Amino acid sequence: MPPRSRSAAAAKLPVTATFLSLALLLLPLGFLATHRTFSGGVAESTSAAEERHRVLLAGNDDGNADAAAAAEHAAAVDRHCACTLHRDVCASTLATIPNLARKPLRDVISDVVARAAAAVRASSSNCSSYLRRPQGLCVRDRLALSDCLELFGSTLGQLGTAADELSAGNRTAEESIAGVQTVLSAALTNQYTCLDGFAGPSASEDGRVRPYIQGRIYHVAHLVSNSLAMVRRLPQRRRRGREALEGYGRVRRGFPSWVSAGDRRRLLQQQGAPPAVADLVVAKDGSGNFTTVGEAVAAAPNNSEARFVIYIKAGGYFENVEVGPEKTNLMFVGDGMWKTVIKASRNVADNSTTFRSATLAVVGTGFLARDLTVENASGPKKNQAVALRVNADLAAFYRCSFVGYQDTLYAHSLRQFYRDCDVYGTVDFVFGDAAAVLQGCSLYARRPERGQKNVVAAQGRTDPNQNTGIVVQGGKVAAAADLIPVLANFSSYLGRPWKLYSRTVFAQTKIEGLIHPRGWLEWNGSFALDTLYYAEYMNRGPGANTSARVAWPGYHVLTNATDAANFTVRNFIQGDLWLNSTSFPYTLGLS
Template identity: 80%
Template sequence: MPPPRTKHRPLLLATTFLSLLLLLSLLSAAHRAFAVADDDGHRARVLLAGDGERNADADHAAAVDRHCAGTLHRDVCVSTLSTIPNLAQKPLRDVISVVVGRAASAVRASSSNCTSYLLRPRQLRMRDRLALSDCLELFGHTLDLLGKAAAELSAGNSTAEESVAGVQTVLSAAMTNQYTCLDGFAGPSASEDGRVRPYIQGRIYHVAHLVSNSLAMVRRLPQRQRGRSLRANEPLEGYGRVRRGFPSWVSASDRRRLQQQGGGGGVAADVVVAKDGSGKFTTVSEAVAAAPNNSETRYVIYIKAGGYFENVEVGSEKTNIMFVGDGMWKTVIKASRNVVDNSTTFRSATLAVVGTGFLARDITVENAAGPSKHQAVALRVNADLSAFYRCSFAGYQDTLYAHSLRQFYRDCDIYGTVDFIFGDAAVVLQNCNLYARRPDPNQKNVFTAQGREDPNQNTGIAIQGCKVAAAADLVPVQANFSSYLGRPWKTYSRTVFMQSKIDSLIHPRGWLEWNGSFALDTLYYAEYMNRGDGANTSARVSWPGYHVLTDATDAANFTVLNFVQGDLWLNSSSFPYILGLS
């Protein structure tokens, strides 16, 4: 029998239906709640990511500002660093390495540009072709220098003073190379239509500006400060007394070679050059060509007495070469290239030295072009760690082209008229005789024309313990010509005369303008404890950049020890030198 019907069943169904509706409503609300929560979480994640990106951008911008502070070409710096990933996390050395790498890429582009122009069928004047060839050579040297800088920076030796000084040295030279390229298009025989230099200079300036920014950053690398003013007899830790000492880059065997008395006959030479056929070669160029490439040991070329009429180049691959002659004016290398006859100044050198570690002793190098031929170089040196002892260099305008890198001259005689010691090396001349010759009518004698383009280059000319005098041909007519210690070839020209004997030929003003007020407030010219009739500083120029030094600490910045780090390399040369002040 079926269960009895009841009157409460409709109510039960209604209650069940309402319960289902409530459950569905709760589920729907829960779904909406989870959806909203998920959407809010997504938005939160997006907001957090956006904040992170904004923070990263801010950190990157702050790093750009920090690294570009103090650079001379900020727009180039900002555009360069803005594209470096994770800049804020990179140490300064790595940042500089990136900029150096960008400079190398720019050099390759500039080289390609010059090559394409040189190969164009249009007529180029001989001087322009030579200038473009100079540029290509200089670009090749620049890539080598930038490679050395990158290697030193990647070594991670962040506190060693010699490491930082080495980077400054090669970067300074890399910059000098760019301006030397452009200098080749100036002068009496340069192209008058102006088509060559404007075509190439934009890329070259870009390289120079990248290198300039690198130099500014390098100055902020931590380094050990020497801060010492060595006297002649003061012992230098690790090297003993320096009265008859040598910088450490000169080996003991080289020291013996360089200190031997008399001619080169007593030197154990690897090869002999003799005009009379008694040696293996009759020309110096043949002997250089036969020398080993990239030698890590000293290779000695003995050049017997005689006149060798040739232009000699010691290329970058010819490292650690040494020339030994039979004495000044006995062994003579002589030529006469000059700017008037369509050479560039860079290419005019009788002897051009590029290979690192070059030494020379007891020889004369002469450019016999004469005063009317304008720029005519006897010796050009763009070789690092190069030294010359008991040598003479004779010419008129631009005799000694101390082009770049670290150089040292001891007991040498230098003859010339206009700007006859010039260039942008870090160079110390010690115990040398500097002789002004008789110039052409209406010319003035100027002993130095230093070529520093950037305040962060560690370059300049330091003349210590030398004699500044008139040559025999000038003495009778000395009153007819004015002679000056120097003039500013480039914006940050830097030259110091210290502890030297300055004769009466020097004009009371001491220094000469280059062109009006150019560089007078940016140059650095100084005199320290000089003597002689021309050493009185009371009537000297009043330029902002001229200084009379009275503090030995200031003068010590331009000694062999501090200016060319001579304690690290001269010892192997066997040439005598004084590390500090005498």
């Protein structure tokens, strides 16, 4: 209760006490027995006196009611905030929500999400004002601020999706909790990605940019984190329908209901064969609609509910390609790995941000790609240089290869699936904070720079309530051709903790002898060793022996299928709700 109400309640108590004391003194003198009383020298009837008495007592009742309401509100704040990581932020947020004690949990979460959206808009305005300054910013800082503005835009969309899912009359709040967790997890990841853009060798020497913006960004992150914690308390029932999120379409005979028979045929073509009907064709020799992939993406319809197929003929396409959020349900079909190649060379050493360095960046929901290669050709000396970045939900890749050195595959956020793909790299070459499953994929460690160690996975979960992680199921971890001759000179590891709650699982995978017996590498001393979750389950091969593995509290050797099943396609990325529509092969459970 606000202090003003407490003061008012306290002021009423002496008045009531005085009246009661006077009544007790007058009772022996027989005043009350006359059925009359006096007020200001004027005689009153008994009924009038009783009314005055009732009013005075009602004042006391109001005070008691205010106190009870305050206690009830405080109890509700304590109840909702008990599970959160940022209780002070939670308490201040919920303190001003009316009727908190009587609100359903999903409505409380919606209120917190709304506060987060308002905070995002304030943070975006703050970054925009800094970006408009005519001087004092280096190229890298301007790029990082631009990344932040893009990420804030994505965040607002994700918070809007969460609000829709939680809204009154929308039963998915209880039946599709995974969908709400997914978009809130991505919204949280976006805040830290923004801040990560200011780290690195090319960041401002005076450090003025990050301190100027980080307070508001952390506030957004804390609000989203608290909403995630509350979502974990919602009843979790699996929806009966076959739909991942509202609006994506019901699945019928393995495809969304809006996919036509013709679309189904084109999605089922064999490797190396052009699609029976492509909406657009890209060809270097001019035999298609366009000669660049970027032109074809720009020509694709926005916000499409039908699959739109771009066939990219064999050849090398030297360009950076961005599939924006408005390009939904887009599909790239190539002529095969190493035949259709999209290649570029942005990198951090040359003043790009990691986020912006991607050769192919995908944001549009429902993106598919098959039978092509994406490469960042910067080379091993250029630090972070991403080949593929995906921050799109329900994205899937089949028979694709991703080639780079450090930070090759940036599985940034949301739900992703990779089947029978190859990934080449050195340091942290599969990284990010998506819920990503790589099934039947080959992960090849290349020859790194002198003094470097190869690390396959650097997962970036920042919050224990995020439903994110990197899962490698089936396939293999092996040395690339350039590493094999010098294998004895370099150590290779399965992963290291990029962020505090890093989560990575290798299951039923062939691990070759390049992997160090310890298996896993520290990021920086004891950082995250207690809070990470790393696990291995039924792997095989000379590098799969767990007897000499690290003894960190967060490392686990899984021995039963029930625990391992949490990280399958069905349970980890809800693949049974959307992968049928891709035409790509997949295994829902353990092999």
